[in-house]
Amino acid sequence: MEKTPENCQVEDALGILVGKWKPVILLYLLQEGTKRFSELKRKMPGITQKMLTKQLRELEDEDIIQRVVYAQVPPKVEYSMTDYGRSLEPVLDAMHDWGAKHTVRKVLKADQVKSS
């Protein structure tokens, strides 16, 4: 597909990735596989239950992740990437690579300020 501003598919990917916690959730699921709700929560101190639930629901609604509920008490719910979700990996990779360089640059800039 042609890549013009009028025809901006960038927004679609952006729409899925935007959310304070979504990238982190996706990286966890991509790299560490299936995770329970409580495991994700423990990994992200600072997130509230409501927020985690909301982000997971949104990702599930987009078919990026899969939610499996076990009928037991206390509840057990597992989340994992769908095949479709895994197709986002190149995007996350590109962002990560850019971010890594960006971080280096920020450090250099901060350095310049200090030594001036």
Place this chain on the structure above:
Amino acid sequence: MEKTPENCQVEDALGILVGKWKPVILLYLLQEGTKRFSELKRKMPGITQKMLTKQLRELEDEDIIQRVVYAQVPPKVEYSMTDYGRSLEPVLDAMHDWGAKHTVRKVLKADQVKSS
């Protein structure tokens, strides 16, 4: 740099790209080069002056774009990508590619619903 959730540089790129109009602005500047404020505004019917100004300022603060003011009346201000900004191109490409496939998929899904 290692790619782990704890070390999430994805957010940096995301932080720069998020904003209702930023991806479109960047695609315009990347693909069509230097643009005046009013040209960008005309290209994006629906954006308010305040919003366009704000998005441009934020991109400028991140050194993604460059702002050149000509001392004349009526005012003339030109915006263009910085070299650093151009380094975002792979990210935008990855997102665009994904978005293009995603669009196709959405169409197929809508189709399934109709034929069921």
Place this chain on the structure above:
DNA sequence: CCCCTAAGTATCTTTTTGTATACTATACCA
């Protein structure tokens, strides 16, 4: 009986984003 756990809901408040509208400066043109 009461408390614990896991994975949530339900409300309410705050913060962040975005929209709408009006206003400014100043050279040039008729």
Place this chain on the structure above:
DNA sequence: TGGTATAGTATACAAAAAGATACTTAGGGG
């Protein structure tokens, strides 16, 4: 003398995202 154009700022307001806190459900352990 008054209108036009450009690139804004100021102010008020609406909507969306995020955060804080309390409540729920039901089985198992003490």
